[in-house]
Amino acid sequence: MEQGIFYGVSVGPGDPELLTLKAVRLLERCPVIAAPQTKSGEMLALKIASGAVSMEGKTIVPLYFPMERDREILRAAHLAAAEQVEAHLAAGRDVAMLSLGDASVYSTCAYLMDILRPKGWRTELTPGVPSFCAAAARLNISLTEMHTPLHIAPGPDEAMLDLPGTKVLMKSGKRLPKALEALRARGKLGRSALVENCGLPGERLFPDLSKDAPESGGYFATLIVKE
DSSP: OOOOEEEEEEOBSSOGGGSOHHHHHHHHHOSEEEEEEOTTOOOHHHHHHHTTSOOTTOEEEEEEOOOOOOHHHHHHHHHHHHHHHHHHHHTTOOEEEEESBOTTSSOTHHHHHHHHGGGTOEEEEEOOOOHHHHHHHHHTOOSOOTTOOEEEESSOOGGGGGSSSEEEEOSOSTTHHHHHHHHHHTTOGGGEEEEESTTSTTOEEESOTTTOOOSOOOSSEEEEEOO
């Protein structure tokens, strides 16, 4: 029996219209859809993808990944998820794992690919719209101009604020007050913007943090600092 293929499929930051044609085609074709699931049971990536592709008749495989920093706990979750996926691949079924934003940027599916590939399974990534690109578009600004470096961090990083060029601080919500304080101390609030829940219900835009800044932000908060 021919083995199935594991696809990491990018679904963008929230708006189903930002799925690529290739992502839609793969999701329509794959019989098995693997979707990250939170502890409460929410599957946001599946909800986004369902706005562009019918999931009727698909086998949905929820994959639980704890919000943990402990590497052993995370490794155990990745191994358990890979085992769930392997059962379908071994049966000859292609599996599309949904990934928020772009599957090559801070994506959980990359960990599964690193587990599956050494075992001989075929894997492929499908690119998509990263959250910080969508956030810049919602703010109607460019991220870079000619010769402008771009720095991206997975969370607020005070040291990075001193680098030249544009800084993107993803998942800034919990540490937003500290980040705002650091920006204020450097005189950079007027060149900073924030987008929360880009493309999702509850989206909020803050184009100029010197004039309007939230007291706190959610998990999907992207901070953009331009020079």
